[in-house]
Amino acid sequence: MKFLIKSALLHILVLLLVYNLSNCVNGHDDSVTRQLQRPGPQYYPSRGEPWPKPQLRNLYNDSIMIIRPPIFRFKVLRYTCDMVEDALKRYYSIILKTVSHSAPIVNLANAKHNKSWKSDPGFKGYLDVLQVDLMAPCESMPHESMDEAYEIKIGTSGFEGTGLLTASSNWGILRGLETFVQLLYPADDFSSIQIKTTLILDYPRFSYRSVLLDTSRHFLSMKILKQNLDLMAFNKYNVFHWHIVDDQSFPYQSRKFPQLSDKGAYQPYTHVYTQQNIAEIIEYARLRGIRVVAEFDTPGHTQAWGPAIPGLLTPCYNKEGQPDGTFGPIDPTNEKNFEFIHSFFEEVVSVFPDKYLHLGGDEVYYDCWKSSPLIAAFMAQQNMTDYAEVEQYYMQRLVNIVQSYPKNSSYIVWQETIDNGVQVKKDAIVHVWKNVNVPQEMSHVTSLGYKTLFSSCWYLNKISYGIDWTTYYDCDPQNFNGTNAQKRLVLGGGPAMWTEYVDSANIIARLWPRASLPAERLWSDANVRNKSDAARRLEEHRCRLLKRGYQLQPPNGPGFCGVEWD
């Protein structure tokens, strides 16, 4: 069997030579104009290349070490904690999966006599221990300024025969473990798992790297939310932006206002997130160094709130001046609504421990307000001439409420809030999402001194035919005219997956590995831009995550993984 697979690999190598596939590797654009196809995959995967690419990586003399999982162990130095121990267990399982899918299984007895790599002049011995050196006590909750830097040394000078992962915080240990397992790859003959001797110094370019999931247009199961958190951790994302409710449905089950999901969820028992569910997601994310930032978007996007809270939404009027039975955004003329908002958001900030809450504030359509004599009277009374002022009034009261809680919450708002002139807190964050005039908007928002997030070109729900990841890869949050101080205000951002056309059946395969592109843009150095290098690493990364049991779509054209998803 070993022989057969070896001959298969030899065959691939021969094909590579015969067909001169090296120029095919850069070739998906070529293949459009070139009419003759070549056999074999469009891109051959890289081997042992991490995604996202580390800030600094030195390789030494093409030398390799062999990892023998039954013997291999993690050795914890200095500090540890439950979170670290849990991660060690998870990553050991992943190493075992990597091995078990690299048939034939490493047989230790045979391995000792295996000539193919022991006779390799690059062979530098066994990596039987990875020392895990956490230099400070663990922090409990991931937060906006957590330190995610780490260092990996494999077989480098002074560390012959061993490996070292060092970090100043448990967050760095988590990120470093992910990188470490990504460095492993099967030998040519599948007889062993190799790792190149290497030095890695790594840290994120941006501190806020989020994935937005919308659980309102379609409900997403707990299993899918957790799978997505796994995949986020595998790609070094650190914020789950949970757009939990919207016009279509209200799956958040409130303690204080259970009628919201009773009347607003698609189904009030099966299509809700209970308080227990939410706590479970927050804990699952915490163990992976991921913050959960919840979004309760108001005053627009609130149709599903309406049935539960009479008077909350603005009644729209027909041409005869009568309410027409439909409703618009939250009604800011009804003082009781601010009592509800105060009480409801007080619960929300207690349920979601992160300092930041996303308050939405996007796409407030004025047609309904324009139809309403009550809004007209209110505007006259307040000396308002523009409906943006009505929106501004609502948002100002909302942010005042949220910043009044003892928790010292802060918040994120979509760009319209600022574009419409609302005064927000100094440490509030503005989220740019529109895909028009993006550099101007980024310049504008940062010139006002606001911390800024960027999602404009990463609306991954918008699919198109063919390879689309190059667009996501080219995009950069700091690509606008501004001072260094303005650039530093960009905290990061991330992709959004709105769920009009996806649900639990297809969201994972559609989102991943496309969301790996913004992940690298947000983590790696700004100069990491080589697309043919990225294509080969992405091919490896996708197959690697497929092996771990996740259902990811192929990122490139024709090709295959050693183990296919089934």
Place this chain on the structure above:
Amino acid sequence: MKFLIKSALLHILVLLLVYNLSNCVNGHDDSVTRQLQRPGPQYYPSRGEPWPKPQLRNLYNDSIMIIRPPIFRFKVLRYTCDMVEDALKRYYSIILKTVSHSAPIVNLANAKHNKSWKSDPGFKGYLDVLQVDLMAPCESMPHESMDEAYEIKIGTSGFEGTGLLTASSNWGILRGLETFVQLLYPADDFSSIQIKTTLILDYPRFSYRSVLLDTSRHFLSMKILKQNLDLMAFNKYNVFHWHIVDDQSFPYQSRKFPQLSDKGAYQPYTHVYTQQNIAEIIEYARLRGIRVVAEFDTPGHTQAWGPAIPGLLTPCYNKEGQPDGTFGPIDPTNEKNFEFIHSFFEEVVSVFPDKYLHLGGDEVYYDCWKSSPLIAAFMAQQNMTDYAEVEQYYMQRLVNIVQSYPKNSSYIVWQETIDNGVQVKKDAIVHVWKNVNVPQEMSHVTSLGYKTLFSSCWYLNKISYGIDWTTYYDCDPQNFNGTNAQKRLVLGGGPAMWTEYVDSANIIARLWPRASLPAERLWSDANVRNKSDAARRLEEHRCRLLKRGYQLQPPNGPGFCGVEWD
């Protein structure tokens, strides 16, 4: 629990009334222009509506019967056979799944005293038996002119308290059983499974209703091929068009020429279809009334054949008149190639029992032939002036070979073969696939008297954002100018799923339920075109198949199924 779910349903009904959602049901085009969203799903699913829509369906007085699976049974009259018995077993399992997902489970003891439906004036009793009346002995293999008609009577005059499925052939019984289980739907309070009293007379509009899968660009696992056959049967497709090999890889493991997959598969052990695998797929399809038509596309699309058969492909020449190491289509100047073709296709027609083999013949690019002095010499010798004549020469020899076998095979060719002037057999079939000048091409091909297949507007690999099924639904194979005789030459056709960007991880969710649209166009009456009706039935159909355990993407905008995929 029953009360809670009832109240949930009541709530949905209330929402329907309050928000006047009835005009939202037709409304996905509206929602683009209308800025205010309404809560709830875009389309509410229909209840007990089969897909594809039967040719004739009468409903009687809104009366319903109740099916109690522990008591319900099939009663076979006259003929039966293994294939029918196997289908009864499969469909009984599906009925049980339908019930088990309609919580709470029907409790017979309670059901007898359940007022909610027994007091329903429409209640016409229990459907405890479906008589299955096959009027002739079973046929063994599905074939081009199999009879798929059937009749269903549920509680109609003369059949009170019982149901009857009648067909002249086992193929009709298979189609009718699928329709029968689709007629079942949960009662409002989920306390029972209902069926409307009804008469259905049904038969297909077209006899050839195929789904093409490409297993060359990406390999598809046996499990995925079988899932796709299941879904085809659920949508009354009757031909699996297996585009098994192509430029990128050659997964067909030949008995006579094992080197083809040894050298041409992505991986010669894990990424091949053995003879046993193929027999298993053919048998699995047979039991579902599905033919397997294999495609071995030549003379283009053959790059992966090259490494195994020296001299098969045309060597391409550089400007200096030297072979440049690349290869073009099969070399028709090498007489030995026709010996190989004769021997190889002789095996193929013995492996695939269907009378028809798809011979390809599309996209033969001439650049390589143009570069070759050997081709030039051959053309001079043969008095050829056009490269289409070279292609014609090859195809003519190929079809002559295939029609020379004792099996009396016939074949299908892509449209280029005819466009380039090849003479094919009287009973050969021409497959129109290009999406330009489609009506002209259909007119042209049928005017030559050829039987014709149509796939032009059903290339489902080509995705776009949003709801795309309406395009597939509007399309019609007989939409061209021609005589009735020409129209009758259109045997059908079907969707294609080329696998550049899909593999086992995402093909099912991407293909289904989008492939349900051509299924209805090919089966139902040409006048079945109402898209708002289709949207609601499609919503039900997708949720129904999700319940059976298949991972289908949502076909419309926001919404939910009673049971989500997980």
